[in-house]
Structures are given as C-alpha cells and as structure tokens.
Amino acid sequence: MKSEAYLFAGVALFFLLTDAAYIWFAREPAGIAALTVSFGMSSVISFFCLVNYRRKGVRPEDRADAEIQERSGTIDFFPPQSGYPVLTALGAAVTAVGIVYGVWLILIGFGLLWPGVFGMVFQYGNRESR
Secondary structure (H helix, E strand, O other): OHHHHHHHHHHHHHHHHHHHHHHHHOOOHHHHHHHHHHHHHHHHHHHHHHHHHHHHOOOHHHOOOOOHHHOOOOOOOOOOOOOHHHHHHHHHHHHHHHHHHOHHHHHHHHHHHHHHHHHHHHOOOOOOOO
16 A cells, blocks of 8 residues: 555645645635645545555555465455345435425434434344454
C-alpha cells in the first residue's frame, strides 16, 4: 500500500497547492471549502494507506515475483439465505415514500428498517471466527 499512499499524498499536495492559489486569486468561499475538503479527504486516505503498509508490510500485489496462490484462500462467510435483506428493502422503500406522504409513514418505515438492519448485522454474530 506504499504506492497508494504516495499516490494519494500527491493528490493531497495537488489539492493543497490548488487551494492556496484559489484562495489567493478567487476568494470565493464555496470553491475554497470544496478544495479544502478534497485536500483533507485525500490526506486521510494517504494516511490510512501508509499506516496499513507499516502495520502489515508488503502485499503480494506489490511484488513482481508474487504468485496468485499467495493471496488466495477463504474470503469471508456469506450466509446461505436470510429474510432480513427483504425486510430492510421494504423498510427503506416505506421510509422513502414517507418523505412524500408524511412523518407517520417515515416512522413506520423506520420500524421496518431497523429490525432488518439489526437482523442482518447480528444474525450470524454468535458464530465462531476462523
């Protein structure tokens, strides 16, 4: 992730220089805010990539002599079937329609949405990690 950290550090530097020039020449608050936020977000991504590189080291993707088998293996656990995504979708749809028709429908939508989200999150929460 070292190359990604340097890439986003370059992007952050570009936004910083562009922001400084924009502050000097334009003095327009919306553009200044947008460029400042862009600098901040690319700096955060660069910092994240650099910290991960220092913590985990070189990845197989970063080496020219790496084999495909070095990165393969069990990806994650995917549940076979669940009714919670349907409940979550129904809750989101009712909440969206509630924006048009009133707060009472938004509350009903949240009443459907939250059990669906919590069900998806905690349905397999007690399974053993590998």
